[in-house]
Amino acid sequence: MKTVSSIFGVLGFFISITTFILTRIERRKKLLVELYIGYTEEYADEYAHYTEDDYAEVIKIRATNIGGQPVVINPQSFFIYSKNETINTNKCDWFGIDKVPSPLKVGESCEVAICTESFIDLLRLKELDKFCNTEDASKTLVPLYVSLTDHAGKIFSTKKFNYYYIVNSLERTK
Numbered sequence: 001m002k003t004v005s006s007i008f009g010v011l012g013f014f015i016s017i018t019t020f021i022l023t024r025i026e027r028r029k030k031l032l033v034e035l036y037i038g039y040t041e042e043y044a045d046e047y048a049h050y051t052e053d054d055y056a057e058v059i060k061i062r063a064t065n066i067g068g069q070p071v072v073i074n075p076q077s078f079f080i081y082s083k084n085e086t087i088n089t090n091k092c093d094w095f096g097i098d099k100v101p102s103p104l105k106v107g108e109s110c111e112v113a114i115c116t117e118s119f120i121d122l123l124r125l126k127e128l129d130k131f132c133n134t135e136d137a138s139k140t141l142v143p144l145y146v147s148l149t150d151h152a153g154k155i156f157s158t159k160k161f162n163y164y165y166i167v168n169s170l171e172r173t174k
Contacts, residue, residue, distance in 0.1 A: 030067030031104075031156040033146050035080075035170050036060050038113060043095040058095065058113035059170070061146055063104065063156065070103035077149040078112050080119070082142050082163070087114060087122045116168070128165045140165035143173075 038060045061078055065071050075097045079088040089097060096112040104110055120126060123142070131139035141164055147157035162171050 028067055029069060029071050029150065029154060030065070031071060031073075031148070032064045032066050033148065033156055033158040034062045034064070034172075035144065035146055035158075035161045036062065037116070037168075037170055038111075040095065040113075040115070043113065046095050057116040057168075059116055059119045060111050060113040061148070062109055062111045063148060064109035065104045065106050068106065070105050072103045072151045073100050073110070074149050074151050075100040075112075077147075079147055080114070080123070081145040081147070082123050083125075085123045087119065091122055092118045120165075125163075125165050132166050137166050144170075 036059075038058050039055055040058055041055045043058075059080070061080070063073060076089050078094065078097070079086055081087075092114065094112050094114050096110070100110050100112065101108065125142065128140045128142070131137065141162050143159070144161040144163055145157065145159050146161065147155055149155050160173050162173055163169070164171065
């Protein structure tokens with residue numbers, strides 16, 4: 001009988017440690033960072049001085065809180081990196097920076113965007129024009145690294161996106 005109670009005691013100890021570890025993992029800060037293409041009409045209040053015909057395409061960064069606690073995102077920390085070039089919020093105008101919620105609650109998301117023309121100019125993608133033909137089209141594939149931080153300095157990032165300059169499209173890689 002004493003052996004059985006010892007076994008249950010040790011088993012209970014391991015269950016309590018496992019529960020403690022799992023609750024800590026579940027409550028950590030975690031953001032899903034994604035890239036996609038949108039249009040400036042979604043930012044009509046910031047883009048109000050243009051007419052309907054002037055709406056332009058934008059590259060959007062969406063951050064979704066999939067962790068167990070709210071995250072206070074630093075709005076000035078968004079950046080896109082590729083080809084040894086960086087686009088951050090200090091280099092050009094971004095849409096939605098002023099609307100980043102503080103804190104970003106669990107299950108919510110926020111978006112910021114940059115005009116595609118600025119994106120292409122700042123990453124110097126015009127250099128790829130010489131490869132815009134059927135033989136060299138694969139050379140217009142540009143891997144992208146996107147990142148942002150919270151106010152505590154924790155970095156949330158993704159490396160799983162490619163931009164195809166020849167067709168102006170984004171793709172998530174595996």
